[in-house]
Structures are given as structure tokens and as C-alpha cells.
Amino acid sequence: MKDLADNSGQPSGAMPDAPPAIELRGISKAFGPVQANKDISLSVAKGAIHGIIGENGAGKSTLMSILYGFYKADAGEILINGAPTDIPDSQAAIAAGIGMVFQHFKLVENFSVLENVVLGAEDGALLRTTMSKARKHLTEIAEEYEMNVDPDALIEEIGVGMQQRVEILKSLYRHADILILDEPTGVLTPAEADHLFRILRGLKDEGKTIILITHKLREIMEVTDTVSVMRRGEMTATVKTAETSPEELAELMVGRKVLLRVDKKPAQPGETILKVSDLRVVDDDNVERLKGVSLQVRAGEILGIAGVAGNGQSELLNVLGGITRATGSVQVNGQEIDLTGKHSDGRSRRERGISHVPEDRQRAGLIMDFSAWENIVFGYQWDPACNNGMLMDNDGIRRETAGKMERFDVRPPDCYLAAKSFSGGNQQKIVLAREIERNPDLLLVGQPTRGVDIGAIEFIHQRIIELRDAGKAILLVSVELDEIMGLSDRIAVMFDGRIMGERLPGETDERELGLLMAGVTSGEGAA
Amino acid sequence: MDFSTLIQILDSTLRMATPLLLACLAGLFSERSGIFDIGLEAKMLISAFFSAAVAYETGSVWLGLLAGIGSSLVFAAIHGVASITFRGNQLISGVALNFLAAGMTVLIAQNWFQQGGRTPSLMGGARFEPLTLPFADSLAAVPIFGPLYAELLSGHSILVYVALLAVPASWWVLFRTRFGLRLRAVGENPAAVDTAGVSVVALRYSAVAIAGLLCGIAGAYMSTGLGAGFVKDMTAGRGYIALAALIFAKWRPWYALSACLLFGLLQALALRTDVVARIFPFEMPVQLLDSLPYILTVVILAGFVGKAIPPRAGGTPYVKER
Numbered sequence: 001m002k003d004l005a006d007n008s009g010q011p012s013g014a015m016p017d018a019p020p021a022i023e024l025r026g027i028s029k030a031f032g033p034v035q036a037n038k039d040i041s042l043s044v045a046k047g048a049i050h051g052i053i054g055e056n057g058a059g060k061s062t063l064m065s066i067l068y069g070f071y072k073a074d075a076g077e078i079l080i081n082g083a084p085t086d087i088p089d090s091q092a093a094i095a096a097g098i099g100m101v102f103q104h105f106k107l108v109e110n111f112s113v114l115e116n117v118v119l120g121a122e123d124g125a126l127l128r129t130t131m132s133k134a135r136k137h138l139t140e141i142a143e144e145y146e147m148n149v150d151p152d153a154l155i156e157e158i159g160v161g162m163q164q165r166v167e168i169l170k171s172l173y174r175h176a177d178i179l180i181l182d183e184p185t186g187v188l189t190p191a192e193a194d195h196l197f198r199i200l201r202g203l204k205d206e207g208k209t210i211i212l213i214t215h216k217l218r219e220i221m222e223v224t225d226t227v228s229v230m231r232r233g234e235m236t237a238t239v240k241t242a243e244t245s246p247e248e249l250a251e252l253m254v255g256r257k258v259l260l261r262v263d264k265k266p267a268q269p270g271e272t273i274l275k276v277s278d279l280r281v282v283d284d285d286n287v288e289r290l291k292g293v294s295l296q297v298r299a300g301e302i303l304g305i306a307g308v309a310g311n312g313q314s315e316l317l318n319v320l321g322g323i324t325r326a327t328g329s330v331q332v333n334g335q336e337i338d339l340t341g342k343h344s345d346g347r348s349r350r351e352r353g354i355s356h357v358p359e360d361r362q363r364a365g366l367i368m369d370f371s372a373w374e375n376i377v378f379g380y381q382w383d384p385a386c387n388n389g390m391l392m393d394n395d396g397i398r399r400e401t402a403g404k405m406e407r408f409d410v411r412p413p414d415c416y417l418a419a420k421s422f423s424g425g426n427q428q429k430i431v432l433a434r435e436i437e438r439n440p441d442l443l444l445v446g447q448p449t450r451g452v453d454i455g456a457i458e459f460i461h462q463r464i465i466e467l468r469d470a471g472k473a474i475l476l477v478s479v480e481l482d483e484i485m486g487l488s489d490r491i492a493v494m495f496d497g498r499i500m501g502e503r504l505p506g507e508t509d510e511r512e513l514g515l516l517m518a519g520v521t522s523g524e525g526a527a
Numbered sequence: 528m529d530f531s532t533l534i535q536i537l538d539s540t541l542r543m544a545t546p547l548l549l550a551c552l553a554g555l556f557s558e559r560s561g562i563f564d565i566g567l568e569a570k571m572l573i574s575a576f577f578s579a580a581v582a583y584e585t586g587s588v589w590l591g592l593l594a595g596i597g598s599s600l601v602f603a604a605i606h607g608v609a610s611i612t613f614r615g616n617q618l619i620s621g622v623a624l625n626f627l628a629a630g631m632t633v634l635i636a637q638n639w640f641q642q643g644g645r646t647p648s649l650m651g652g653a654r655f656e657p658l659t660l661p662f663a664d665s666l667a668a669v670p671i672f673g674p675l676y677a678e679l680l681s682g683h684s685i686l687v688y689v690a691l692l693a694v695p696a697s698w699w700v701l702f703r704t705r706f707g708l709r710l711r712a713v714g715e716n717p718a719a720v721d722t723a724g725v726s727v728v729a730l731r732y733s734a735v736a737i738a739g740l741l742c743g744i745a746g747a748y749m750s751t752g753l754g755a756g757f758v759k760d761m762t763a764g765r766g767y768i769a770l771a772a773l774i775f776a777k778w779r780p781w782y783a784l785s786a787c788l789l790f791g792l793l794q795a796l797a798l799r800t801d802v803v804a805r806i807f808p809f810e811m812p813v814q815l816l817d818s819l820p821y822i823l824t825v826v827i828l829a830g831f832v833g834k835a836i837p838p839r840a841g842g843t844p845y846v847k848e849r
Contacts, residue, residue, distance in 0.1 A: 068722075070847060091724030106719040108712045109839065119712050120723025122705040130705070170723075 019082030021046040021178050021209035022067070027076035029062055036062040038233045040076070044178075044226075049200060049210045051220040051241070054230030055253055055453035056424055060213050063230070064180055068100045069093040080178070094121075099171020103183040105163050107155045113166050114138060114151040117173050134173070141172050145202050161192035168199065179203065180211045185219060189308045190481065190514035197223045215454070217246040218482070229253055254455045262486040264465045269489070270299035272334075273442050273473035274320075279328035279339075281315045281497075289315040290326065291497040297442065297473040302464070304488025304505075305477045308517050312497040313477045314359055317446050320475070321356035322349035323364075333441060350379060355435035357428075359446030359477065365431040368420035372410070373401040375419050376434045408433040409459060425456030432460060436467055443467060446477045461487060481510055495519040530671075532802060534678050536795050541683065542753060544791025545690045546571065546762075549745035550769035551776065551783045552697050553738035559701065559778060560734030561714040561840040565621030566606055567742055568766025569628035574599040574746025576632040579646040579757035580639060582653040588751050591653065595750075596743030602628070603739025611731045614844030625766070633759050646750070646757040655684035655752040684752040686744060693741065697780040710734055714838035717845040727845050742766075764821065771824035777835050793819045 020043040029037040037059045044050040054060050065071045067078065069087040078085050080096045087093050093100070107116050114131065117138055123130040135151055142149055147165045155163060164184060171179055181200075185193040200210055200223060212224060220227050221241060228238040229252040237252050250258040274297040281290040290312050297303045305313050318324035319339065323346065326339045332352050338344045349356070358364035366375050377386050377397050387393055401415040408429040410422070419427055428448065435443065445464065449457040464487060468474055478484050484491055485505050493500045493516035500516040550567045557564040574595035582591025602624055609620040633644035640646055663681035667673045701707035709730055713720045717727045749765075750757045768790055775789075776782035796803055797816040804810065 089724065090722055094724050100722065102722065104718075106716065106722045108715045108719050110715060111712065115708060115712075116719070119708060119719065120725045122708070125705050127703055127705060127708060 018046045020044055020079070021048075021081060022211070023079040023082070024063075024067075025077040025079070027063065027066060027073045027078070029066060029071060029073050035233050037066070037073070040230075040233075040235045042228055042235060042238070044209055044211060046081070046209055047204060047207050048225045049204050049212060049223055051224035051227035052211060052213045052230060053215060053217070053220055053227060053249060053253060055215065055455070056451060057453070058230040058253070059233040060230050061182065062233075064100070064182060064211075064213060067093065067098060067180065094174050094176070097175060097177040099168075099174060099176030099179045101164065101167040101171065101179065101181045101184060103186060105160075105167055107163060107166060109156040110154060112152050112154055113149050113158075113169075116155060116166055117151075117170050121174050138169060138173060141169060145172070145199060145206070147199060160187045161189075161195065164188070164196065165199070168203075177207075178209045178211070180213070182213045183215070184212070185214070185216065187309070189517050190510055191518055193219070217249055220249065221246060231255060250454060254453075256455075258454055258458060262461050262465065264487075265469065267301050267468065267489040269301040270471060272296050272298050273332065274475065275329075275331040275334075276320075277329045279316070279319060279326055279330065281312075281319060281324055281326045283315075289497050290319070292328070293494075293497070293499055295492055295499060295502075297475050299441075299473050300468055300471045301489045302468050302474040302476055302487055304484040304491045305475065305494055306481060306484045306491055306513055306517060307479070307494035309479050311494045311517075313494050314446070315497075316494070317356070317359065317444050317475075317477055320349070320354065320442075320444050321358070322346040322354075346379060347382065350438070350440075353441035354444065355438050355440035355442070356444045357431050357435050357446060357448060359450070361427055361431050366419040366427060369418055371416050371418055372405065372422070372430055373398045373415040375430055376401045376404060376415075379434070380438065404433040404437055405430070407437075408463070423453070424451040425453050425460075428452050428460060429456065432463060436463060440472065442473045442475065444475050444477075447479065448476070449478075449480065449483060481513060484513075485510070493517055531674065531678075532799075534674050536792070536799055536802060538679050538682075539795035539798060540788060540791040541679070541687060542791075543794040544787045545683075545687045546745040546749050546753065546765055547769050547772060547790050548690045548784060548787040549686075549693065549741045549748070550766055551772045551787050552693050552780065553741035553745070554770055554773045555697065555776075555778055555780065555783060556710070556734045556741070557738040558773065558841055559714045559838055560710050560731045561717060561838055561843070561845070562606075562610055562731055562735055563617040563621065563842045564606065564735075564738055565618055565770065566602065566624035566628075566766070567738070567769050568762055568764065569621070569624035570599040570602045570739060570742035571746040571749065571762045571766055572628040572632055572760070573602055574743040575750040575761055576636060576646070576746075576757045578747035579649060579750035580636070582649055582751050583640075583646050583756070586652050588649075588653050588655050591751055592744070592747045595747035596740055599743030599746060600736060600739040603735050603742070607732050607735040610844065611728055611735070614846065617842055617844075629760060632757070636757060636759075644759045649751060649755045653751070654755055655686060655748070657682045658685055658688070684748070686748040686752050689744060690748075691784075694780050694784045697783075701780065706733075711838075714840055717840050721845070721847065731845075768820055768824050771827045774835050774837075775827050778838065790820050790823065793823065 022044045024040055024042040027037055027040040040063060052060050062071065066073045067087065069089040069092050072088065078087060085096050087096060114135060118130055118134045123133060138151055147169060149162060149165055149169065184196060188196060204210060214220060224241045226238060227241050227249065229236050229249060231253060277294045279290050279293040280288065283289050293316060295303065307313050315324055319326040320330065322344055325344060328339065330337050330339060332354060337352055338348065362368055380386060386397055398415050405413045405415060410426050410429045419430065422430065448460050448464065452460065464474060476487055488505055490502055491505055491508065491513065492502045493513055495517060496519060500519065500521060503513065550571055554564050554567050577598040578591035578595030581594035582588045606620050606624060609615040610617040636646060637644045660681035663677040667677035701711060709720060709725055713727055713730045720730065721727050749761055754761065772783060772786035772790055775786040797819065800813055800816065803816060
């Protein structure tokens with residue numbers, strides 16, 4: 001660790017003689033029997049961008065919570081700029097010059113940008129003087145780091161990219177020298193992410209130290225100087241980014257070789273299974289969410305819907321899955337299905353051979369307090385196969401569940417365990433097992449790998465490909481461009497309730513898709 | 528209806544609106560910090576009893592007021608411990624306090640004074656006397672303005688003026704001070720306050736304490752200003768009406784003033800059936816008049832009056848995120 005601090009990749013802004021901005025020595029933290037952090041040592045050079053990568057539950061967030069004073073470490077020492085520092089609460093972390101940008105922003109929605117920046121760092125008991133000083137200071141920082149924000153804009157009225165900039169400004173306003181960002185790009189378009197990275201490089205040039213927590217290998221490779229890998233609460237490696245590769249990092253994260261590219265044969269599309277024409281949805285607030293969507297999915301083909309969250313993808317899935325009412329026309333296997341009325345519900349859809357893996361598995365896919373076997377029968381509880389006359393055939397369902405859990409490698413394979421006790425990846429496998437094993441003609445999948453670790457992602461992707469190869473039609477919605485590019489046979493990009501265009505994965509790139517996702521059409525091919 | 532009747536009704540409106548306004552502002556502070564307070568009623572009632580009882584025993588209305596505020600603060604503290612420290616259900620805690628106050632006041636009153644669950648009538652220094660504002664007498668002769676000043680504004684007990692001044696004061700605290708900024712933030716997104724290094728618990732306790740103070744004044748006014756002694760269930764649902772006014776007012780102090788004056792007017796009209804009879808060509812049953820404030824409450828709570836967005840973190844205990 002020590003030698004790394006002395007020559008950590010010589011980042012351009014780094015000062016070789018200065019003590020490391022952050023040094024952790026033997027940090028351990030346990031929650032009951034779970035050892036979240038085991039003897040972690042880490043040293044981050046001043047003026048470096050340091051990545052911390054690891055699967056969900058590897059202990060990244062716990063470590064950062066200790067740094068930000070949310071938890072007290074059971075053992076170990078924190079040194080800030082070479083001085084041992086005790087961080088009992090967030091106030092102490094701020095005083096030590098640490099700023100944190102959380103994955104879920106900690107902003108007050110109906111406050112202005114300025115009020116959010118000032119909150120907790122006011123100059124005196126009265127706001128008037130604080131506000132005028134803060135306005136000046138904020139404008140200065142914003143100009144210095146090229147982050148244009150309107151101090152009087154309300155948070156609820158600005159986009160997520162801008163909200164994130166407010167979070168960064170909040171830290172800078174508090175004179176943070178060390179900035180920790182937790183999964184910062186999850187909510188951003190590729191263009192916004194690029195902008196963020198430009199800001200981070202600018203901050204680094206000013207001598208700020210940045211810690212970037214992410215599970216996206218591409219970001220690590222793109223922006224960091226050094227990277228640490230965490231696995232099961234331990235820091236398994238710290239390497240210079242220039243001297244490693246995504247494959248090596250993935251292997252360090254998971255502990256075995258991982259297939260980063262989805263391995264699949266060319267599609268052999270058959271007849272059209274799903275035909276959607278001029279689909280429109282108006283929500284409760286009278287806002288049109290889908291503005292005339294038309295698309296087709298053929299048997300043995302995966303149609304990927306790319307787009308930034310909130311551009312109508314969820315509504316499309318919900319209409320097809322029988323959750324939302326709509327106007328327009330949808331044909332499955334050449335037959336019209338009802339979009340309103342009593343035959344437009346989830347059960348009718350399932351009877352027509354449509355299975356739905358919802359985007360939010362914890363809210364729409366599972367009942368978290370119910371056991372795995374109960375969850376695996378949901379949506380199909382009316383099926384005579386699950387019943388003995390008037391009563392549910394619980395023993396039969398449990399036997400069935402055990403088989404499904406084995407085939408989908410759900411761990412632990414205990415069908416009595418409540419859904420909330422499984423990890424994100426295993427929860428998703430339970431939902432997939434339920435929907436895929438019904439052998440649907442059309443599978444709707446929303447965000448199949450959100451919050452799922454790399455090992456499970458590989459498995460889930462393989463299962464989806466297998467279903468495709470079995471001649472089924474698959475409609476995939478994901479905000480992860482990598483996933484869309486890797487899995488889809490055709491890609492449709494949604495923006496503002498419309499399909500902006502269709503592309504073939506081999507004939508497009510992330511840049512072009514990113515532009516479409518932002519609503520920019522390149523002239524040809526737009527629907 | 529002549530001018531003097533109008534003045535009389537408005538005068539009565541002001542007096543009826545005072546306890547509502549204080550309770551409404553109490554609810555405003557509490558709910559702005561994210562703590563729902565259905566127990567405004569309880570705090571007013573317990574304060575009404577203790578201020579009357581202590582004022583009677585000591586002969587000093589000021590000691591009575593202190594006792595009332597003290598008892599209301601104790602109830603506020605119970606609500607705080609239940610809903611902030613132990614993260615209990617805020618509605619349940621409030622309802623429990625309401626029952627407790629309703630039963631406890633009558634029980635103690637009976638045991639103490641043996642007058643059927645009421646306190647003896649208060650007289651002299653044991654009541655808040657009307658204050659005459661400066662120049663009220665000399666200005667009384669001026670047309671229009673004179674009666675407005677001398678009869679409508681002047682001649683109320685000091686607590687009425689406290690309630691009226693509490694409106695700009697609350698506005699100033701909420702929107703012009705650091706405390707107010709943090710208080711509003713903690714009711715919207717406590718995590719933002721927490722990560723900014725400010726204690727969520729301390730902020731919420733202070734908001735609940737302010738609610739206790741204001742409800743204490745409201746209760747004391749009921750039994751020592753508006754009335755002359757404590758009577759069983761004398762708050763008569765004013766705590767709930769104040770909550771309705773709070774929703775009507777969209778959690779804003781100046782709107783709260785207007786909403787409470789409206790409710791006060793309805794209550795004042797119910798006292799003047801003769802006037803109502805002259806306005807309406809048909810006979811309006813007294814019972815209907817009496818129930819108007821409650822009917823309006825139901826209408827407001829059912830959401831017929833525009834869209835009111837409560838503080839987003841209202842009702843949910845704050846648990847630190849991992």
C-alpha cells in the first residue's frame with residue numbers, strides 16, 4: 001500500500017511529496033455476524049482520481065459511510081492528509097474536507113439551488129446575509145469549475161444531471177478537498193456522464209482528490225488514475241488503471257473469469273409475434289406519456305429499447321403487461337389484444353402468452369415479505385396446475401419451486417425464505433424463473449440486471465439468449481447501453497414517448513444512440 | 528345588517544379564531560418538520576384545564592398560563608419521544624394523547640374541585656382581562672375607522688394579540704432564519720439535513736416543542752380568556768379544525784390566518800342566530816349553523832379545495848440510511 005501512495009500512477013495533478021489525501025489503515029466493520037469490511041487499507045494520493053469497484057454487497061458503501069461519519073469502524077485508523085482523524089459524524093467529515101455525492105441525491109426538492117447549497121453551512125442565524133454571500137461564492141465556484149447552474153431554480157424543475165452538479169457544488173461550497181461520488185452515472189445519459197467526467201478532471205486539475213465508486217468498468221477505465229477492487233468486504237487489489245484491463249478487474253471483482261461480452265449466435269427471426277401500432281398513453285395528470293409508438297418483435301429475436309429512464313419505456317412495458325390502459329392497437333400472434341376494459345389486465349395477458357419481468361422487481365415483481373414459493377406462483381395462482389379443486393396445491397408449488405430455484409441457480413435454494421432475504425441478483429432470478437418457465441411466446445423484460453452483480457448478470461443474459469434461441473420474442477427495456485448493445489438483435493431508442501429510430505447493434509455505436517436518447521435525430525431513419 | 532352588528536360579528540370572529548390560529552401555527556411548525564400532530568386537541572385541552580385550575584388556586588392568570596404551557600409541553604414531549612426517538616406511528620401517538628387528555632382532565636377536575644368535571648368560575652385576576660389599545664377612547668368617535676379600531680381591534684385579551692403577532696413571527700422564523708430553513712428542509716427530506724451535518728432529531732424536537740408552546744397558549748386562552756373556567760371537552764374539536772385550516776392554508780402562516788378567520792367567522796355566526804335569520808329568507812336551524820365549521824372541515828379534508836401538497840417527509844420517522 002505504502003509504495004503505491006508514493007508513486008500512484010503519477011496523476012497529472014498529484015504531488016509526489018505530499019502525504020496521501022486519505023489513508024485507511026486496517027478498517028473493519030461488522031453488522032452482527034456479517035463482516036462488511038475486513039481489515040481494509042487504502043491510500044489515495046492527493047490530486048488523484050481513485051476508483052473503487054466491486055459487486056453489490058462488497059462493502060464499498062459501508063467503507064464510504066465510515067469515511068463520511070455514518071458508521072463508526074470497529075477497528076482501524078483514518079488519516080486525512082497524513083493526520084489521524086476521528087470522524088464520528090457527518091459534521092466531522094465535512095470539517096475534515098470530505099464531501100460526498102450520494103447515489104440518491106440528498107436535495108430538498110422544493111428548495112432553490114441556493115437554499116440547498118447553503119443548508120447546514122449557513123453563516124449566521126439570519127438568512128439574508130448568508131444568502132447574498134452564498135450567491136456570490138456559488139457563482140464563483142460555478143464559474144471556476146464550469147458548472148452553470150441557476151441559483152434560483154427549484155431542484156424539482158431541473159434535470160438529474162443538473163441536480164448532481166448541485167450536489168458537487170454543495171461539497172465545494174463547504175470547501176471539500178476530497179470528493180466521494182457513489183455510483184454517479186446511474187441516472188445520467190452518456191452525454192451527461194461525459195460532462196460529469198470533464199468536471200471531475202477539472203476538479204482534479206485544481207488539486208482536489210476524487211474517489212469514484214462504481215460497478216461500471218468502462219467508467220473506471222475512462223476516468224481514474226488508480227483503482228481498488230473490493231470483494232466480500234476485503235480490498236483484493238489496488239492497481240494503476242493504465243496497467244490493467246476490464247477483464248482483469250472483472251475477474252478480481254468476481255473471483256473467477258467472467259464473460260464480459262454476451263456470447264450469442266446470430267438471430268434467426270421467424271414470424272411476427274408482437275405488432276404495436278400507434279400506441280398512446282395519457283397519465284392521471286393528463287400528460288401524454290406515449291405519443292404514438294409503433295414497433296414489431298419477431299419470434300427468435302430480441303428488440304432492445306434504449307433510452308434515459310422516464311421517456312415512456314415503463315409505460316410501454318406496463319401497457320403490454322396489462323397494468324396501464326392505452327389507445328392504439330397491439331397484436332400478439334396476429335390477434336388483437338384489449339387495451340381497455342376487463343380483458344386488459346395482467347392475467348389476460350398471461351393467458352395470451354405474454355410474460356412480464358417488471359422493471360422494479362421489489363415493488364412490482366415480488367412481495368418482499370412473502371416466501372420464495374409464494375412469490376413463484378404469483379400471477380399464475382389461478383392455473384389449475386397450482387390448485388387442488390378449491391384449495392391451493394401448496395406442496396406441489398413448493399416442489400415446483402425447488403426445481404425452478406435449482407435450474408435458475410437461486411442461492412440459497414430455500415423456498416421458504418422471504419423474498420427480501422435474497423440478494424438483488426437472486427431476487428431477479430426468482431422473477432425470471434417464474435416468467436421464463438411459463439414458456440411464453442413473448443417475454444417483456446425491464447431492467448433485467450439493475451442492482452445485480454456481475455456474476456448474476458452473466459447468468460441472466462444467458463437465460464434471455466436461450467429463450468430467444470428457443471424461438472421466443474423478447475422485448476428488452478434497459479437504461480444500460482452496454483446491455484442493450486450486447487443483447488439486442490435490433491435496437492429502438494425512445495425519447496419523450498416516441499421511438500426516435502431503430503438501429504442494428506452492429507451498425508451503430510454508443511455515440512449515435514446517446515444522441516438519439518437525448519432527442520437528437522441524425523436526419524435519416526427516424527420513425 | 529347595520530355597521531355595529533358587523534363590527535360585533537367580526538369582533539367575535541377574532542376571538543373565536545384566536546385558539547384556532549394558535550393551534551394551526553402549532554401544527555404548522557410540527558408538520559413542517561415532518562411530524563404529523565393530530566394531538567393539537569389534546570394539548571389545548573390539557574392546557575385549558577391546568578391554566579384554569581392553577582389560575583383559580585393562585586388567583587394569578589399568568590401562573591395559570593405557565594401551568595397550561597407546561598402541561599402542553601409535557602404532552603408534546605410524549606409525542607416527541609414516541610414519534611421521533613422511538614419512531615412510532617405519529618397518528619396513533621396523537622390519537623392516544625387525545626383520549627388521554629379528554630379523560631384525564633375531567634377525572635382530575637372532579638377529584639380536585641368536585642364540580643362535575645369542571646373548574647370553578649374564574650374571576651378578577653384569574654382571567655385575562657380585555658386590553659384597551661392606546662387612543663381607543665379618543666379615536667372611537669372617528670367615523671368608520673373609529674369603531675374598527677376601538678371596538679374590533681381594541682378590547683381583546685393579550686393572548687389575541689399574541690396570536691395575531693405569531694403569524695408574522697412564524698413567517699419570519701420559517702422563511703428568514705437559519706432555523707426555519709433547516710426546519711422546512713427536515714420536513715421535506717431529512718436525509719439532506721442529516722448529510723449536511725445537522726441533527727434531524729434536535730430539529731424535530733424543537734418543532735414539537737414550539738407546537739407545545741403554541742397549543743399551551745391556545746388552551747389557556749380557551750379557559751381563561753374566551754371562557755371563565757374549564758368545562759369538559761371545551762376544545763370541542765378545535766384541534767381538528769385547526770388541522771383542516773392548516774391544509775387549507777397549504778402550511779403557510781399568512782394563509783393560516785385567513786383560514787382560521789374563516790372558521791372563526793362561521794363559529795361567530797353560529798352565536799348570532801338573529802343576524803343569520805335576517806340574512807337568509809328561510810329559517811336556518813341552529814344545529815346546522817353550529818355544525819358549519821365541521822362541515823367545512825370535512826369538505827376541506829376531502830380535498831375539494833385545490834391541491835395541497837403536505838411536507839414530503841411528513842409522518843415518516845427518519846431512519847439513517849446504510
